Amino acid sequence: MDEATATHGRTMDDSIQHARPWNPAASVKKVNTITNSTNIVARDLARLNNYFKKSAISERQSAPVINEVFSYIAETTVGTQTFDLIVDTGSSNTWVGADTKFVAGSTAKSTGDFVSVSYGSGEFSGTEYTDTVSVDGTGVTGQSIGVAKSSSGFSDVDGIIGFGPEDLTEYTVSGVSEVPTFLQNLVSQGVISENILGVSFAPLTGSDDEDTNGELTFGGVDDTKFTGDITYTTRTGDYWGVSVTKFEFGSTSLGTTTASGIVDTGTTLLYIPTATYDKFLTASKGKPDSSSGLVKFTTKPTADFTFVVGGTTYTLTPADYLVPTAQYANWGISGSGFYSIINDGGSEAPNTILGQTFLENFYAVFDTTNNRVGLAVAA
Template sequence: MRHSSNAIMGQIRGMFLEGIKEDRDNPPLPSWRTPTFTHPPHDPHSPFHDIMVRIAITVSFVAAIIGMASSLSIDAREPTTVKAGLKKVSTVSDSKNIVAHDAARLNGYFKQPALEARKSKNAADSGSVINEIFSYIAETKVGSQTFNLIVDTGSSNTWVGATTKFKAGSTGQSTGKSVSVSYGSGSFSGTEYTDSVSIGGTGVTKQSVGVASKATGFTGTDGIVGFGPEDLTEGTVSGSSEVPTFMQNLVSEGVISENILGVKFAPLTGSESSATDGELTFGGVDKSAYTGDITYTTRTGDYWGVNVKDFKFGSTTLSSSTASGIVDTGTTLLYIPTAAYNKFLSASGGKADSQSGLVKFTKKPTADFTFSVGGTTYTLTPAQYLIAQDQYENWGISSDADFFTFINDGGSEAPNTILGMSFLEFYYSVFDTKNNRVGLAKAA
């Protein structure tokens, strides 16, 4: 558009100058006449009138072109985006505990009875407390304090105090309301405050923050910053139907223009137990973090839900039925429906290992694992879905002779497919509240 506008402007200028030259070559008055300051009489047929008309038309046309270019420039501008780094950490001593944590979260948090109990404020404390997990941590400043908070798209409340105790400063103010959430694998309860909250230097001035007086299942972290839909906060704070999320407040306070979150995860390499390769993008996406196009699908259900189908291992169809899925950064493994899982074991030669809680192979698989979301097929190669042997110690896997995968059994009851962080380390994810959709693209 800029090149085209410049070309038009050049043509206009040329036409105008050519007209001036023509008038100079054909002077309307004798050359001997001395010009005076007397205003010439108005004559619509005079050359002077022609020149003035040319000037007026040119100015009007130029103004129109500039206005149109400015309008297009505003319409085409990129949304305001900001980035914040993430750190992946592990508190795992036994892989079996990872599976137990995920199972408790799946059954005690995502399943419909648990959701309904939370919304009706009848949720009980978790009966199964599992502290050993992989997490992506955002260094988050609340008031004047800094906390290490789990990045969780499966929940929406922001809270602190699991390890580092909260101390209200000049910006923190108690609302006097109680707040509590049970995650299946852990829980917290305490008092709601409003305070300034920032991640990577980007933040808001008045965020609802739960301050825990009691927290279980969060050893090694200080709490959660929730990036789920707002309706997941229903029933969590006394006297409030719902509370605005951190992302909503970023928009309402004018920090970002659109409620869109881009998430980049990256697998640990070698034997490292932590890394700072993750990234959040507030207000849009990081185009350098993925390749190809982002494919979007309309959000389903109460969470960041998607419909998943066409599970395959190589050329073997595991299930063609549509499964109810959730894209969740707070779950470690990739869970698929029981029917597809059982066929996966048969087709791949794997078996459920009671010692590790994972699927074990004595012979390394060579086929790809695929499924589709919104008509787009997503592929995991053996190098991706098999846990790297250099990482066995971090996963708490004791056998070096066998192969293990992060694909696991999600059960029969919906939702039974969870696209957790192990999958998301190979696919960039976008949580688009503005357009009520979820996007995925191959990670760069």
């Protein structure tokens, strides 16, 4: 959050790895180990690198989520305990025990199976249990959860609740090929009728370092969170993948080659292909800043940054792609200048990650039922 896929596990914050390829509702909370922009870039890139590794209620249910600068964390009840879990559409396992230790209650049952997931910037391993799991009162019974015996990269956060495709759980648990996700169980147990997740994020205001300004909607979308129509595109690859084309900065083309993209709540920044990024630096007169890990501008840019997904153009104004000056302390940025959330995603696919800071301007729909991803302008 900011900011995980499984390599038979995956990393937190911006890049998680799954047994397959891949490069980070209820209240959502920030991961306190990520204290500045340099940390966030390192975490995002570690997660990005993980992408390359393989190994009868019919109405929707909604819950608030908390933005804590770099991540969203859902307060999730497992049995009788409450855990702060990263909301991650880049991985699919749900696990606990990184910070707050899991205590098995009367509803918990150990399967005895080994579970392990690597996220690039972190990992965990332990034992699979089944237990009741709920987010802001919306819950299921018999949910597969990993209980960590060891973990790394997850300080001051308890684990992850995964909202990625079920494929990402493949081979993460011994003895089974895949395990049902939380959303799948909501459908199978009749809590919601469709396997759809609507995600509404929003930027922090002023110098706030936490705000309950987001929402997860299970089983549908919240029409009040976006304007106009939702544009859907068929999901590609193992993640919530989309094809991205026609990057532009103002009137300057940054290339027309189709990029392999992922829409990921677990990644903090917006990442674009290296070739596009290099052209962006030239067009914007920005320079990589080693102290922050971000692109720095001496003069505030005035041009919009745009790209196309599914035939629809998405526009980020300078106010959208620059870190607000009031947030510099929260990002660990000192001194003058202007800093961008647009960063280098590398040359190897996937190399375009639409992360949290992008999603704070657009409503996202992760529709497993119809195998598609939707985006709309945030209200």
